[in-house]
Amino acid sequence: MGAALPGFPEDFTSYEAALPSSAAVVSALLPEDDSKTLAQLHKIIGHRLLTARFQPIIQMHTGEILGYEGLIRGPSDSPLHSPVNLFKAASEHNLTVTVEHLCRRIVLEQFAALELPGKLFLNVSPESLLQRDVKHGETLDYIHDIGINPARVIIELTEYQPTHDYALLCEAVVHYRRMGFEIAIDDLGEGFSSLRLWSELKPEYVKIDMHFIQGIDNDPVKMQFVRSIQGIAEKSGTKVVAEGIETQAELIAIRDLGVACGQGYHIAKPHPNPARAVSAEVAKILSANSIYQRRPAGSFEQLATIEKILKTPPTINSSMLNNQVDDLFLRDPRLQIIPVVDDGIPVGLIHRYHMIDRFARPYQRELYGRKPCKVFMDPYPIIVDKNTSMQDVSHIIVEANPDHLINGIIITDQGRYLGLGTGPDLMREITQMQINAARYANPLTQLPGNVPINEHIDQLLQKRQTFCACYCDLDHFKPFNDVYGYRRGDDIIQMTSEVLKKHCDTQLDFIGHIGGDDFIILFQSADWEARCHGILNGFANAIQEFYSNEDRERGGYISEDRQGKKVFYPLISLSLGVVRSRLSQHYSHHQISIAASEAKKQAKKIHGNSLFVDRRMDDEPRVA
Template sequence: MKPRDDDNEAAVLRAHLHDILARKQLSALFQPIVHMPTGEIIAYEGLIRGPSDSPLHSPINLFQAARANGLTVQVEHLCRKVVLERFAELQLPGKLFLNVSPECLLQRDARHGETLEVIHQIGINPERVIIELTENQPTYDYDLMREAVLHYRTMGFQIAIDDLGEGFSSLRLWSELRPEYVKIDMHFIQGINHDPVKLQFVRSIQEIAEKSNTRVIAEGIETQAELLVLRDVGVACGQGYHLGRPHPVPARAAPAEVVKALSRNGVAVYPQRRQDQHNASIHKLLQAVPAVPSSMNNNDVYEIFQQNPKLMIIPVVDDGQPQGLINRFDMIEHFARPYERELYGKKSCRQFMDRKPLIADRNTSLQELSRRMAEADAHHLFNGFMITEHGRYLGMGTGHDLMREITQMQIHAARYANPLTQLPGNVPITEHIDRLLESGTRFWVCYFDLDHFKPFNDVYGYRRGDDVIQLTGNILTAYCDPDRDFVGHIGGDDFMVLFQSEDWERRCQAVLDEFAHHVLNFYSNEDRERGGYISEDRQGKKVFYSLMSLSIGAIRVEPRQYYTHHQIATAAADSKKQAKKIHGNSLFLDRRAPAAAAASAPAAG
């Protein structure tokens, strides 16, 4: 019964399709494409819809039915004719992006020049039309594609590739056809302000585009935050619901809020990549250490140690399978005992072997092995670990190398993201300041520092101190605009916020109020009631310390007032020192900053 239902449905769709072709029942919609630097609409993409009361109203259903019935070329020709005629009728400004599948582009029939013929009939200059290649199936005949594209370019058309990053072979098409435009698939655009991987993808595409004289169009922009990140990356054009939805009679100008946002100075806050330390594997620690079989006797193993004074560990391996490790000092200690060599010298080296060594596959992360080593007996740190591949011995790694690598990773990671708060560290802070300076916008730098934090740590412990630092980071994040204000953690109890929000002062006051309220929870009832606690200073004297407070040193940065992030860091630190002279929670704005900055500016000439 089921096959007959499917046949009936296919017959109905075929009838609808023939009716649409016979009566030309397609309508055109146009979605604007906005030029990022100016906010102007420079082009429209022509889209198609079937009859509203038809199952083929959706373009997906329409073209599926066309392919199923061998009518793809006829349907595409009608689509292009309808879009071109309506574009001319509306007298829309700018260029028209006209969707063409590679399948139809490669047709070698008498209708090959039909698009040009329609254009001439309705009076549109071919230079205003961009052939947008929409890929629904793989393209393999690249020689034929280049020939077809050359044919269209000779007629005056330009070429665009749609959905870069989504199609079967879009990157290869880009390389082969060298289009004037590439459109990045909306998957990489939506949420780009929260996703550092998407940001890196788009930045890489933009870099390639700049070197190949191609203009990038970002598709699927749905928020202002996405728009501003893309603008800052240097993407030339944008398309999406935030800029304008497809419409039978589209707007001739972008929405006012879009134009205002694009014209506004300032920079978007880029999403920060969390340092994924689990990607680095122990393979980088691999050392080739020759193994011995378990059949070798202890005398022979001892002789190997004697001939190689720097050799500390000998792995024992049978047929590629790790068996254990022999420690140089263990063996020497055994042989130094009376009669041990006589008793065991000719016996298997298994006698003095550590039968439960640390063994890890080459793809094990440094973090995972470090955890295992910390949980294992102490002697493993000296003995090291055996590295395998699919269970077979490859070589050795030392505990010293593992600890050194972990330490370096932590130092590197802390420069990019503080391990306690996960807020951006010194490197991203510096990069964001440089972007702000380059943009020529006004912004405010606020240096946050906890007062009496060290004695609090001494009295209440480092764990409680860490909780206070995390509280501070959370409060700062909560009261800043994530799309305009950059929150960074310099280290310890020092934070920096780079404000573009004009109401920065109100936000800072809210941070102070929130901190003053919540920090009380970290003290005992007795210390809260008397407003402080007794602790020893650095000279060992008993001193009364007030409850922790938050000091904010702020500077305002005007365009061309500062020239380097070093100048800004110095000025902000000076302002923080002034804030800390004020008792309790305080905000100090350094109003002398313009003169100081001018004095330190590079000499002209």
């Protein structure tokens, strides 16, 4: 006989027989609406009027189905059809554990009947797991009888209320693991104590709450949260499941972060008879295995906090005498600012030059030397929390008083003194962040710049991903600037970037702005050549709007060359030079760049909008 499992399904065969007398007694004590709800609950339990739905959970790196989460639905014609309403009503009538038991039994039965592959994620509340006052069924025997190996069942702990007895919960988890079950924690980041549960239980899987997944492609804070969870999981041997993936962009962001598993409507909706494989669309996205992670404009400034420049100079309390403070400055010539802190709470700052200036005046030392230092301190310093972004701190200083750049910024942790930041350090960091941001995103087009371009090429090569590098360059662009002005030239650069975006699959293809009028596309789309022709046609149509009617009609314009001679220049055209990545030849972005540049030079030899594809490793090179 199998061991008794706390909180798993009990025998419901005698429940219906006991229903009439118990229901009648309880119903008589309840309002009419509550009475109807209770009667519906008893009917659902007695007649087992629940059906299971299964939602696939996939392995992101392969696209294969790891298993299914077992979900439940009430009768379709009942207000209790929704699981939210069902469990709310069960809780109100003290039937939560009973309903949970029935739900799990029905999920197990239908999972076995469908002969679904992989694992079954079975929802269990810690409250139910710890129940010791219910009749325990011989669950292991039951699971074996319906043909499910316990090693295929993952107990997914879902918190409906706070967990208090961690020791008892750990004991229960150990009990189930000995029988072959695995453990998962649901809604990480949302529950009452999910992070502590992770630490205490050391589960095989953690499921990140959908709040942190939805919109992650445009939210650097959510991206950082998931990245941090992924880092912890890798060190603790836990697999992360991102649930609530509802868009293609979210799926790509999760894939690029290296999250192990995914679940959500974009992959597959819950269904009574779910698919055994992912759709062709999802498989295509996962097989592309793109590495590039979009860096939203301004993300560097937003993510860097004032804590980065924190320093910890000596502090004093407000009762210290001015003569004593002056001695501190005299003993340490490098000491510029002293924070004044009383019982861990910052109350002001004393600046070296302010004190020297005061004591240099006639009779000031005699008058104030033996008085508390608070008479010389700045009682209104800038005080910010350690998590405040540097960009926000700079705005605070400008709006308050720029003199605070000299006086310094007090940094706190939940209101208590932590340290000090100086104005020069703040300005140095902000300047460096702006430089870094410019390296990652071109300020004119906001497309990735040279650093992410090179990183992306190298990572594609390391991952042994095939791609086509397309070098895009404008012909006769510089003389256009001389005639029409640089502002109009910038407009053409922006127009070109929009044409490239329009004709690329942004979920598969990478577009970068090398600088000036040079762009690069790293195609992973199978129809890349057709997309190149679309780019050329789109550019040819769009460029017409940038010329006067006269220049359009004659197909060009007259400008002076460097020697002062009048020269006729044709309308700006676009040259595309394409080279295929070859694992046997290309090992770094340097080689790809050289090969793509050579292809671009060949394209520029062709009049007008042109495409040159280097096919030396396939057939003879040809132009299109």
